[in-house]
Amino acid sequence: MNKITAFASYYVRLLLLCTTPWVWADAPTEVTLQLKWQHQFQFAGYYVAKELGYYRDAGLEVNIMPAPPTDTDTMTKVLSGGAHFGITHSGIIKQRLEGKPVVALAALLQSSPYCWLVRKDSAIFNPEDFQGQRISLLTKGEDAELMSLLDHRQVNVEVVDHVGKSNLDAWLAQEIDAMQVYVTNEPYQLSQLGIDYRLVCPKRYGLNVYGDVLFTSQHLIAHSPEVVERFYQASMRGWRYALLNLDHALAITQKHYAPNKSLEQLAFEADQLKPLIMQSGNSIGAMSDARWRVITELYHLEPKKLAMHFDGFIYRPAPPHSPMNLSWMMVLALVLMMVAVPAYIHLFYCARHSKKA
CATH class of the missing domain: 3.40.190.10 (Periplasmic binding protein-like II)
Known part of the structure; x- marks a missing residue:
């Protein structure tokens, strides 16, 4: 029975480890988010996700890089591998139709600022x-x-x-x-x-286009889809908190990122941006194929290029609580449970049978 007890104890500990998110990770995955401007409330959701530990909970260590006024080109940085994620404008659709492998993850502003x-x-x-x-x-x-x-x-x-x-x-x-x-x-x-x-x-x-589009490269999605999904979910979580807790989000922004700005100025920014982010009928960051197609018309982009390059341009996040959102450790835990429990029951009954004999 000692061997049986040890066997059961080992698997119980193993299952507990597997069901604790990220406990097996040697170190968080380090990624860089390249902003399109200097630190201000415009990026508060990402600051919140970092400072409140949402990225850490997702197994990520996120470096948030401001852009100097003389170099706001986030597209080149992401495509060259200098950053994993970036913030840009609706003009990203033009880059996509020209064949650049960029993918729009979310449109934080439903209307242009x-x-x-x-x-x-x-x-x-x-x-x-x-x-x-x-x-x-x-x-x-x-x-x-x-x-x-x-x-x-x-x-x-x-x-x-x-x-x-x-x-x-x-x-x-x-x-x-x-x-x-x-x-x-x-x-x-x-x-x-x-x-x-x-x-x-x-x-x-009538020229209503998206703004502050969060994007990444097709290469990152192909090679590290879990990293992209975890970053997306944690970022949207940060934005939801920021918009529902403006005072706290303003304090985080000023203390850690924009100490040169007063709370009054940051609050002005928030007042201007909030109606552009939270619009009736849309979840935060929502995008649609139809809206992007209208934007291509506004930019006079060729329909032929749209047919060639549009597919795959919009990121499709996993639905909340779907199996795709489970970490690989959780999946491993379920597999181990399916193996361990029957094995334990079998050994337990074998031991009882041997004892009676």
Whole structure:
């Protein structure tokens, strides 16, 4: 009976180990998330996932890398292997249709945060009013819906590039008439300066595209699908918490990532972004084939390329609580249980039979 007891004890301990997530891992899998800008509330869900241990619970050690203002190209970093995940704009669909192996995991913003900024006393109210005006673009590759807004109205503008001066300074000096802005940034700066302004946004005119798209490479999905799934689930968990617990998310963002920003400024960012993230009928990060196909039309992309490259562009996460979401250790635990329990019962009855004999 001592051997039987030892056998049973061994398998009980083994099963307990298997059902404790990640206890067998020598070290968490280290991955890098490349942001498209510097630290701010725009990325709060990822900060929360890291600081509250959601990534750690998923067996991941995530390095969150900010982007310098002079190098916001996350696409190259991910495709070159410099980062595993990145944040980009809806222009990612153009990269995909050009044959680049990128996959959209989630669209955190259901509507684009980019608008045209014009002075309050200007004569610019509608897209047609941009005719002949001087404009400046903020981020290369992320201006498609803004330029489409003008192109669809057949408006001609002068695109002005400034050397040694920020776009906002040029706008304040009236060297340009309109500039591309991110609704959480320049409007806050202007409100602090007491300067009136007006925003002309594409969404108002039917050009409603995704923003802040979380993406990865097809290579990572093919070779490490569990890493991608775990990162996706932990990230969405972080965003859900952040939006339901704004005060805590703001405190985490300021303390660990953006100490140069006041809570007031971060709260302004949150107020502007929350309605773009949480829209009726959509779960956080939701995407649809139909919406992406409409976006390709807005960007004047070729239907032939869409047919060739669109399949596989949208990531399909495993449904919550589905078998695909179980770790390999949990699966191993079930297998061991199926083997161990019958074996234990067999040996137990053999031992009883031998004792009676």
